[in-house]
Amino acid sequence: MKCIYCGCTDNRVVDSRPTDDGTIRRRRECEGCKRRFTTYEKVEMLPVLVVKKDNRREQFDAAKIRSGILRACEKRPVSLAEIEQLVNKIETDVYQQVDQEITTEAIGVMVMDGLRSLDEVAYVRFASVYRQFKDVESFMEELQQILAMRSPQQEGK
Numbered sequence: 001m002k003c004i005y006c007g008c009t010d011n012r013v014v015d016s017r018p019t020d021d022g023t024i025r026r027r028r029e030c031e032g033c034k035r036r037f038t039t040y041e042k043v044e045m046l047p048v049l050v051v052k053k054d055n056r057r058e059q060f061d062a063a064k065i066r067s068g069i070l071r072a073c074e075k076r077p078v079s080l081a082e083i084e085q086l087v088n089k090i091e092t093d094v095y096q097q098v099d100q101e102i103t104t105e106a107i108g109v110m111v112m113d114g115l116r117s118l119d120e121v122a123y124v125r126f127a128s129v130y131r132q133f134k135d136v137e138s139f140m141e142e143l144q145q146i147l148a149m150r151s152p153q154q155e156g157k
C-alpha cells in the first residue's frame with residue numbers, strides 16, 4: 001500500500017472498523033510523511049461450483065443447505081439460531097476450501113457432521129435421505145454408531 005502523498009510503502013494502521021456493507025475501513029498513517037489516508041478492504045468471494053453426481057455443476061447456494069437442514073429439524077428442539085449458525089459455518093467452510101469446486105457428497109458430510117452434534121433425530125433424517133440407505137441393516141448400523149457416540153450427559157433424558 002503506497003502513501004498517496006509521498007509514495008512511501010511503509011505505513012501502519014491506526015484505526016480499523018467494519019462498515020455497513022461488510023467492507024473494512026482502515027485509517028493508515030504513512031511512516032514517511034506521517035500523513036494519514038483511508039483504505040477500504042473487502043473479502044473476495046469467488047463463486048464455488050457444486051459438482052453433482054451426474055457431473056453437472058451449479059453455483060453453491062446456501063439457501064439449499066438451509067432448506068435441507070430445516071426439513072431435517074422439523075418439529076425438533078433445534079432453534080432457528082442454531083440452524084443459521086450451522087448454515088453459516090458450512091458456507092464459510094465451503095468458501096475457504098482450496099478448490100473452487102466441491103462435490104455434493106462433501107457438502108452432505110459437512111451437514112451431517114453439524115447435525116449430529118445438534119440433534120440425533122435430525123441427523124438420522126438427513127442421513128437417511130442423503131445416503132439413501134440401501135437396506136434396514138445399513139440404517140441400523142448408522143443408528144448404532146450414533147448411540148455409541150452419545151455423550152454421557154445426554155443419557156437418561
Ligand SMILES: [Zn+2]
Pocket residue numbers: 003004005006007008030031032033034035
Ligand atoms: Zn507519505
